Amino acid sequence: MDDTQxxxxxxxxxxxxxxxxxxIRTSGLGSCVGVVLYDLSRxxxxxxxxxxxxxxxxxxxxxxxxxxxxxxxxxxIKELCTNGARKYALQAKLAGGAxxxxxxxxxxxxxxxxxxxxxxxxxxxxxxxPVVAMDVGGNSGRTIDFDPATGNLKIRTVNKGELVI
Amino acid sequence: xxxxxxxxxVQMDVLREIGNIGAGNAATxxxxxxxxxxxxxxxxxxxxxxxxxxxxxxGPETPIVGIMIHISGEATGKVxxxxxxxxxxxxxKSITNEHDFNLLSDKEPNELVLSALKETGNILxxxxxxxLSDFTSLQMQPSVPYLSIDMAGAVLTVGLIExxxxxxxxxxxxxKINDSESADGxxxxxxxxxxxxxxPKIFKVLGIENNG
Numbered sequence: 560m561d562d563t564q565x566x567x568x569x570x571x572x573x574x575x576x577x578x579x580x581x582x583i584r585t586s587g588l589g590s591c592v593g594v595v596l597y598d599l600s601r602x603x604x605x606x607x608x609x610x611x612x613x614x615x616x617x618x619x620x621x622x623x624x625x626x627x628x629x630x631x632x633x634x635x636i637k638e639l640c641t642n643g644a645r646k647y648a649l650q651a652k653l654a655g656g657a658x659x660x661x662x663x664x665x666x667x668x669x670x671x672x673x674x675x676x677x678x679x680x681x682x683x684x685x686x687x688x689p690v691v692a693m694d695v696g697g698n699s700g701r702t703i704d705f706d707p708a709t710g711n712l713k714i715r716t717v718n719k720g721e722l723v724i
Numbered sequence: 725x726x727x728x729x730x731x732x733x734v735q736m737d738v739l740r741e742i743g744n745i746g747a748g749n750a751a752t753x754x755x756x757x758x759x760x761x762x763x764x765x766x767x768x769x770x771x772x773x774x775x776x777x778x779x780x781x782x783g784p785e786t787p788i789v790g791i792m793i794h795i796s797g798e799a800t801g802k803v804x805x806x807x808x809x810x811x812x813x814x815x816x817k818s819i820t821n822e823h824d825f826n827l828l829s830d831k832e833p834n835e836l837v838l839s840a841l842k843e844t845g846n847i848l849x850x851x852x853x854x855x856l857s858d859f860t861s862l863q864m865q866p867s868v869p870y871l872s873i874d875m876a877g878a879v880l881t882v883g884l885i886e887x888x889x890x891x892x893x894x895x896x897x898x899x900k901i902n903d904s905e906s907a908d909g910x911x912x913x914x915x916x917x918x919x920x921x922x923x924p925k926i927f928k929v930l931g932i933e934n935n936g
Binding site: 702 | 792828885889
């Protein structure tokens, strides 16, 4: 078996899955939320870089289902289960959903971070997937790395250092 | 809604001209502000996927200083003035007497430093928008300037939320300005991100058919 550790990178409005010993990463989360779903004993994990809360907001014909909380989570669960994860064993960790600029306006689009977090929590509740840890809100950008072997989510910020949840 | 990611050559030319006029005016303001000659590069019009937006300024994790203005009125959108951390620090040093600060430290830089950055952004993006508004005769009002010093991905996504509801591509009118007098001078990028609904309006007032 190839034991070189690779880091699978997930871009904005995209998702992917990873198996140990490899890691999965997404960079520069602001109002977006990184959703990690994993089956710890099978050592498999999926990560979605969610940009918007709800695909029903989509005004687009060829919709990118990885962009929205609801559709990305549906897809991620399916993909994980075809790759050895068991639906009942899935757990979740979340990071992101910050507000990068301090707006005075109450425009909904400006509060997209908290709305993303809410939509994700609601969707996971429907599936009965527990959120075991999260680092959300605030006003810092985050880069996250997940290790499916340990279940650790490492969160890096520009000026508030590193955190593992 | 029509696909805004397919632009004709004429439409591209018009958007480039818009960048030229906006950034040209902003460069003049910058030049007055720091009392140096400022050069402006030919604007580029980029139709890019969201992750490529971050790549345009060094990748999603690169720390940047982003000053953003929201445009309301007849043609809405966002204008960013983007600087690297070092450039922003040298800009602040050249317009204030503050020398002992660090924009990336864990404690907030003092209020004078932050307001110098915001005010610079305000002047520059304000003159950008004024020039656009005059050129197109479309009413465009700038918001107050918003400042964020953080990862490029996190800072720029704010400007993509509006467009992301319609497509997975952003049209960015990018203009670089340089302080031509010193090698380590100020380089900044203006990103103008019109909202999807703004494009047909801009094209119409400038006499270009939507699918021309």
